[in-house]
Amino acid sequence: MGRLSFAAWLYLIVVTAVAVAILRYAPIGIASHDWLGAYAVLALLFLVCDSTPTTLAARQSAWSPSSAATLAAVVMLNGGIGAAMVGAVAVLTLRRHVPLAERLFNGAMYAVAGYIAGSSYLAVQGTAGAFWPNVLTAQEVSEVHIPSPGMFAKVLVPFAVAALVHVFVNHGLLWGILLLDRHSRSAARRSASPGGLPQLLAYDIGFAGLGLVIVALWGVIGPFASAIVLVPLYVARWAMGQFAEQQRAHSATLAALCQAVETKDFYTRGHGDRVSRGAGMIARKINMPPNRAEAVTFAGMLHDVGKLGVPTKVLQKDGTLTEEEFAAIQLHPMRGLEIVGEIGFLNEALTGIMHHHERMDGRGYPMGFAGDEIPEFAKIIAVADAFDSMTSTRSYRKARSIEEAIVELRKNAGSQFDPKIVDAFISALADGRGEWKLQEPAQPRDYEILTSQDHDDPTSPLRVAPSR
């Protein structure tokens, strides 16, 4: 969470105050040993789960099945107070480097979520005034509430309601603080990245049933129930960890291989990476759904892979190209497709790679598509591609300034680029000052290729000899 904004502090204080107001009614003095013992075991289960979360695909979001303990408490400790007491244990989490404010907020959030879930459970069962934190009577906390065999049918619906309420209160409170806090607003946006929030919700709802399974198990084998459910949970945690690890490895490998392709040509080094980021900026600006926005960044990274299929002497040629040589250059989007076409997850990104040299007026290549025939991905990459080319140094000219490049993009909007995409890119550049990282100036080494003409540069089109 980092340093909190004022609004976020206020929000934290309100949530904590509500949690404290609820926990004031904790029946510590009057509850039976059984009740307190069950509470202790469930609180421990919660703490173990909460202390060992897994990182999901979105880097920022950690997930743990701790809510199963809260939901078991909803049934066994009969309603809101017990569940709130279990959730409050999150304050003690054994995760390292958790700032005090975050501890406090997590504890308060889980306490409030547990309380509302437990109260809904009682309300659905028809208990009057379920939501008002009455002082529990000694009789109500004299025993652990486990439905007798065959009676579980009666708690199924109340339990399902409680589980849904818990999921939504939990995520609602969490989103509140992420949105109010300046520093973590980008984190909130990231958690909406592919497999972010929907995945979290699916995991939470899927796992909710475990709470009731713990209750049933408890009736047969006692507190040992909470130890035995940890086994499959830890296996799942291992798989999730492996997934995150492999995903990181995959991205790193993809980036490294793209870089290797670029090492050949000194002047285009880092081009794919910058186009990828530019495409991402545009995608966010036009509110593309997160999974498509991610796909377009892959397309940006890979868009020029096919240039490897163009003979080096053509790329290096200084002067007028023959028609054959120009045709060889025009082939590179298709060559790119040939290389990455089998990578299943790219899907729509492939259209971006194949058509990134189409023009709005239909004079582009390879297909000569015009206007809306051009896939959206290709339009986005075309803009980011040309912009990076113009703002990078070439052997025949110095890099242009960002302002000059913007003027050039505007000039070609409509004929070469989609004006909507150009506008989105320019306003994205204005929003995120400094977000655009220019090419680093350096001296080429002797074995490196120095391109003489840049096929991406709209200000100096390739010179092709007229056919005789």
Added chain:
Amino acid sequence: MGDMVAGAGTAPASLPASLPASHGVPRESEITVRPGQRWVSLQSVDTARLLLLGGTGLLVAISLAHLVGLRYPSVAIAFGLFIAFGELLRLALPGNRETAPIAMTAALAFAMVLDIARHNPGSNGTYLPIPFEPTQIVAVAALGMALGALPHIAAGRPAGISSMSARLVAIAFVAFVFRPMVTAGLLMLGSPRRAAMAFAVMALLVTLAWLIETVITAVIRAEDLRARYLVTLADELRLQWRLGLAVGVSAIITVFAASAMGLYELAVFAGPLFVIQLAFRRYAGIRSTYLQTVRALAQVTEVAGYVDSGHSRRVSKIALAVGRELGMAEPELLNLEYAALMHDIGQLSLIEPIPAGATIDVAGETRRRIAEFGAEVISQTGVLDAVAEIVRCQWLPYRGGAVKPPLESRIIKVVNAFDDQVAGSSDRDRIAAAISVIRDEMEREYDPAVVAALAIVTGRLPVSRL
């Protein structure tokens, strides 16, 4: 790498035969099992598989007859449907391993079911377990599996009969041990002591069931892959124990929780089981995506004209077969596969492709630079250091160098030299010629053990079918 050895020039005419992999590549084929080939004729069905299928078929046939007079049909139907649901959600683990963890959980739980919401009260507060016969368990499990497999067959996917049979044998084992103990009144619920006793028996049985399933799977897999049986078994045990643990414990949880909650338990517990399986599915998915990406991007050297089209894939396929012949375990094989796919990536540091046919003249210094540059690219990923090391050492001679290159590098060196001469051709004479050329330089440049393995592997099947 283009360190072609001698003579036997690459005739372009043979190239088309060398492009088997470019279309319809299986989604995940670290291990090349050939599903189409598996059921071509009875002759191609291996002995172990034939025994397994025959045995299970007989068992199922006998068991189905015992379904007559089944008591508590609702319990059997609920579990049967749960098994079908699990079979529908099969899980392909990395390395083309077909599993069905939810079906296995459901079937094990069904084999060990005690009482369901105290349907059957006995004396002194005990509850009599549901009296299923072991054959009835087997019959219901087989029917559930078949039902769940139908949509897979309809969708044109492999039926997965072998893996289903392996599961069914394990379930039959549990049923034939557990049900008689139940009938004898040794196992029931009602007191903590009885519950603990039941727990201990179940824990032992699910462990044995897992071992049985794993051993059968390993035997069949070793036959399919022509790998060594003990290596395959070790691979299976190492790769499957976590999932096996989760399945076994989940089955025990199901038995106990269902005794209190009744059949609702199956629906309630399906959610968590589904999420756990989803975690494994995503893991397997990213593994196959990773391989796909490396495989595709390794082609850049081919598109750029540095090497023959299809070279890196052929080298990786042959290298895998050789590695398996030499008894390498799966994690090493995966590194070998990545390294073989990317062994030529370092050629990108050359300004111009090495002209075809002149590769023999490439100086050792250039070969070293290609290897070093390739290793540098790969180590930039930060996660493939072992692979980078293999690529770095791929040019080193077997003897005479300061260091002995790792086995993986020696394999790539031999296979690369082989493919440079043969280029995917299945011409027997050409293969023999290439191997004899490599043999001539064996003691110094190439590892004799690797060359021997290559001769065995290429003698068995044409390269395009490896």
